[in-house]
Amino acid sequence: MTHATLSTASSLITQFSWPELTGLKVLDLACGSGRNGLWFLSQGCEVTFIDQDLSALAELTHDKAHQWQWNLEDGSAPPLPQESFDIVLVFNYLHRPLFPQIAASLKSGGLIVYETFTWQQAQIGRPRNPDFLLTENELQSVFANWQPLHYFEGRLSDAAGTESAKAQLIARKP
Numbered sequence: 641m642t643h644a645t646l647s648t649a650s651s652l653i654t655q656f657s658w659p660e661l662t663g664l665k666v667l668d669l670a671c672g673s674g675r676n677g678l679w680f681l682s683q684g685c686e687v688t689f690i691d692q693d694l695s696a697l698a699e700l701t702h703d704k705a706h707q708w709q710w711n712l713e714d715g716s717a718p719p720l721p722q723e724s725f726d727i728v729l730v731f732n733y734l735h736r737p738l739f740p741q742i743a744a745s746l747k748s749g750g751l752i753v754y755e756t757f758t759w760q761q762a763q764i765g766r767p768r769n770p771d772f773l774l775t776e777n778e779l780q781s782v783f784a785n786w787q788p789l790h791y792f793e794g795r796l797s798d799a800a801g802t803e804s805a806k807a808q809l810i811a812r813k814p
């Protein structure tokens with residue numbers, strides 16, 4: 641694990657006031673570089689990384705890291721294991737048919753941590769395809785009966801000053 645990778649974890653994660661994380665089971669769905677899951681690995685969690693392309697994690701060897709190279713959209717992957725994770729991370733990825741599986745993969749009391757683009761992103765940049773853009777308050781609707789710990793919807797600036805339109809949700813499964 642490199643410090644460069646750790647430093648790129650989302651501020652939603654690095655600034656949230658987490659309880660004791662050691663030993664928790666975390667899923668980083670559509671993980672890309674794994675930047676967010678790697679942060680949880682550094683906190684002593686057991687982290688499962690899923691993506692159709694895990695080449696960015698080729699160098700990662702850690703007894704608490706699991707890598708599942710799955711295509712989540714073409715029907716080739718098994719369903720996500722149910723009631724298995726304490727925390728599920730989904731960043732910059734939206735495939736609506738997965739919402740029920742994502743919810744089912746969390747244990748009761750577990751946390752969904754979701755951040756991705758909203759419909760307003762189409763006015764300022766990519767992605768513009770509505771299939772990849774949340775509608776207004778969509779995350780709140782999908783996880784409606786969950787206990788919200790954090791919700792944001794609006795414009796965010798990254799470290800380079802680039803603006804994006806995003807929604808963020810951290811919510812606890814009943």
Ligand SMILES: C[S@@+](CC[C@H](N)C(=O)[O-])C[C@H]1O[C@@H](n2cnc3c(N)ncnc32)[C@H](O)[C@@H]1O
Pocket residue numbers: 669670671672673674675676690691692693710711712713714730731732733
């Ligand atoms: C914009 S990147 C976000 C990566 C990471 N979550 C982050 O925020 O740094 C979207 C990720 O979704 C993955 N992805 C896209 N379609 C996928 C599919 N059908 N199955 C699995 N992963 C997919 C891509 O490989 C890519 O790593």
